[in-house]
Amino acid sequence: MADSDMAWAKVDPTYVPPEIDTTKPSVARVYDAILGGKDNFAVDRAVAEQAVRAMGDGGSGARLNRAALGRAVRFMSGLGIAQFLDLGSGLPTAQNTHQIAQAVNPAARVVYVDNDYSAYIHGLALLVDNASTTVVLGDVRDPDKLLATPGVADFLDFAQPVGLILNAVIHHVLDEEDPYGIVSRYKEALVPGSYMQLTHFCDASAEARANEQVLRQSLGRGQTRSREQIVRFFDGLDLVEPGVVFLPLWRPEEPVPLPLDTGSTLMLGGVGRKP
DSSP: OOHHHHHHHHHOTTOOOTTOOTTSOOHHHHHHHHTTOSSOOHHHHHHHHHHHHHHTSTTHHHHHHHHHHHHHHHHHHHTTOOEEEEETOOSOOSSOHHHHHHHHOTTOEEEEEESOHHHHHHHHHHTTTOTTEEEEEOOTTOHHHHHHSHHHHTTSOTTSOOEEEEETOGGGSOGGGOHHHHHHHHHHTSOTTOEEEEEEEBSSSHHHHHHHHHHHHHHSOOOOBOHHHHHHTTTTSEEOTTOSEEGGGSSOSSOOOSSOOGGGGSEEEEEEEOO
8 A cells, every 4th residue: 555545544534545446346345334334335335235135134144253253263362373364354343353362462463364455455554553463465366475475474473373264255265266275275384283264155044045146246256155065174174163063153152042043044164273
């Protein structure tokens, strides 16, 4: 980001850098709109409304996904993981990875990666005074290039365990883009004792399948997968109990009402440890 963009972002929150196309929706901004954020445009809100209508959950699935991220980061931090690579991190919102990890260990280091310039500029503005956290503009689908990027390679020590975060990102990688090969490359870069967290839209409900069509038509990407297909992303890792489950059921911190409602069955998630 140009220094002038950062300066204007501080002076005028409504300033939009020329790199951001406000006529096209973005995954990061649509997700921000579903969460009730303000860093989005009319085109993003229109897609968000369609997605929420298709899912029939009032946006609860997105909130459950953020909550699952929080529990996973606290779990990993509690086991001594002190550095995190958050891929497809999206726009800053409540309880981001660095806030959760650094509440446990103030020295924890976090790298956020997103290919959306909106996420990049807002992340830099948020983290300007946090020397233990950085933001990288990069494409998750190019792991070799991303892992070699100075903001990643020089900021994290891959000779030590890393917490890899793939929270609601791989369902935006289409089958023809080799999602399993991409995830495998990231797993290969981790040393034993590292962890991977992943959440993903599943095909267990008609609502999730309807949302896939909304995402495909509006964003050009978005894919639900079966439980078996999602579990496959954890190949080579030891799944942490209770395995790959609907998000409210992954190590809940309070009783979960049963039966699960619509929003609770949109996504599956889990955490795996590299042996």
